[in-house]
Amino acid sequence: MKTILGFMVLLLFMGCAATTDNTFNSTLWIQTAAEYKAQALQTYHTAGSHIQEAINDKQWTAALEQSGDYSDLPPAVILDVDETVLDNSDYQANLIKNNAVFTPANWDHWVGLKRASAVPGAVDFINEIQKQGVHVFFVTNRECRKRGTGEPSCPQEDDTIENLKKVGIEVVNAGNVFLKYEMKNWSSEKKTRREFIAERYRIIMLFGDDLGDFLPDVKYNITPAKREELVYKYRQKWGKMWFVLSNPIYGSWERVLQEPKDQYLNTY
Numbered sequence: 728m729k730t731i732l733g734f735m736v737l738l739l740f741m742g743c744a745a746t747t748d749n750t751f752n753s754t755l756w757i758q759t760a761a762e763y764k765a766q767a768l769q770t771y772h773t774a775g776s777h778i779q780e781a782i783n784d785k786q787w788t789a790a791l792e793q794s795g796d797y798s799d800l801p802p803a804v805i806l807d808v809d810e811t812v813l814d815n816s817d818y819q820a821n822l823i824k825n826n827a828v829f830t831p832a833n834w835d836h837w838v839g840l841k842r843a844s845a846v847p848g849a850v851d852f853i854n855e856i857q858k859q860g861v862h863v864f865f866v867t868n869r870e871c872r873k874r875g876t877g878e879p880s881c882p883q884e885d886d887t888i889e890n891l892k893k894v895g896i897e898v899v900n901a902g903n904v905f906l907k908y909e910m911k912n913w914s915s916e917k918k919t920r921r922e923f924i925a926e927r928y929r930i931i932m933l934f935g936d937d938l939g940d941f942l943p944d945v946k947y948n949i950t951p952a953k954r955e956e957l958v959y960k961y962r963q964k965w966g967k968m969w970f971v972l973s974n975p976i977y978g979s980w981e982r983v984l985q986e987p988k989d990q991y992l993n994t995y
Contacts, residue, residue, distance in 0.1 A: 751823055753975035757816045764847045766973055771848030774932060774970050778856055781931035781968070789968035790930035791942070792922045801862055803928035805921065807935035808867035810974040812853070813843035813890060819976055829977075831870075838869060838886050845894035846972060857898050862928055864903045865891065866920045866940075871908045881909060918943040936974035946979035951991065954983065 757763050781787045785798035790805075806812055818837040822828060837843075853863055871881035879885070884906050891899045905913065905920045912919050917939060924930060938945045938954055942961075945954055958965075965971070984991060 750819060750976050754816050754819045754823060756975065757814065758820065763973065767847040767849070769848075770934075770970050770972060771852040773966055774934070775852055775855065777967055778859065778861070778932075782859065782861065785929070787931055787968075788925075788929055789933045789964065790921050790925050792918060793925045793930055797925070797929045800927065800929040802860070802931045803862040803864060803924060804856060804932045805864045805866050805924060805930055805934070806849075806853070807937070807940045808865050808869065808887060808891075809843075810846065810936040810976075811934050811940070811972050812846055812849045812865065812896075813894070814846050815843050816976075817842065817844070831872075835870075835872065835874070835883070838883050838890075839874075841886050841890040841893060843890050843894075850895040854895070854897050861931070862903065863898070864905065864924055864928075865899070866905045866917055866924075868907045868915050868917070871906045881906060884909065915939075915946070916943060932968055932970065934970045934972070936972045937978045937980070939979055941969050941971075946982065949983055951980075951983055954980075 782802050788797060809815055815837065818834070821837075822833075827833065857863055865887070867887065869883050869887055871883055873880055874882055884901060884904055887906070888899055888901065888904055891904075905923075907913055907915055921930070921933075933941050935941060938957070941964075942957055945957065961969070
């Protein structure tokens with residue numbers, strides 16, 4: 728009897744463990760914490776306080792890819808989309824509640840729903856700087872992929888544009904939304920897209936939730952220590968030209984960690 732009871736308890740424990748997702752607290756924080764909203768508002772408010780200086784200073788550029796004489800180029804800002812402008816925590820919460828995991832198919836379904844909400848502060852900031860003559864580009868790693876015969880080659884672009892409009896962004900179109908694989912050399916490495924924009928505009932600010940939104944070659948085959956070194960190397964740009972949003976759910980920060988990941992935990 729004791730053996731059977733012990734076995735039943737073990738099964739119950741295993742069942743509970745199966746429904747536990749290691750992104751639960753991260754998703755809960757984004758959806759419920761006032762601190763998350765305050766941090767996002769603080770980020771965009773700080774950026775707004777520097778925008779006029781950035782416009783007026785013709786030597787001001789935020790992009791390492793900017794070269795040559797860019798002083799007469801029109802000013803532009805580049806923003807990542809997911810977890811920078813659009814909040815996809817509803818998608819993550821749905822995975823958790825249904826004991827599911829990310830797949831390209833269920834993510835593409837979510838993109839097609841066009842139901843992501845706005846990250847606090849993003850819409851007001853974007854609309855305001857566009858009124859000041861700053862061009863806004865959305866550089867996202869949402870992937871262009873056909874959904875079926877007769878479908879457009881990149882329905883995800885239309886979905887993203889519609890979602891951005893739904894949350895209140897006034898000027899957004901195919902000319903300022905750049906998806907992964909929209910052009911042949913536009914991979915998940917965003918450097919080529921920043922270079923494309925830098926040839927035509929003076930990039931005055933960068934926004935993102937991943938180090939790859941600011942720097943090249945930081946998403947694979949690199950150590951956390953080297954990434955940290957790069958953060959400090961460009962310390963003068965953070966909070967003035969580069970603005971990072973918190974994303975504890977996913978990102979290259981986790982991808983670069985080697986197993987076992989608990990080796991990175993510092994204890995006393």
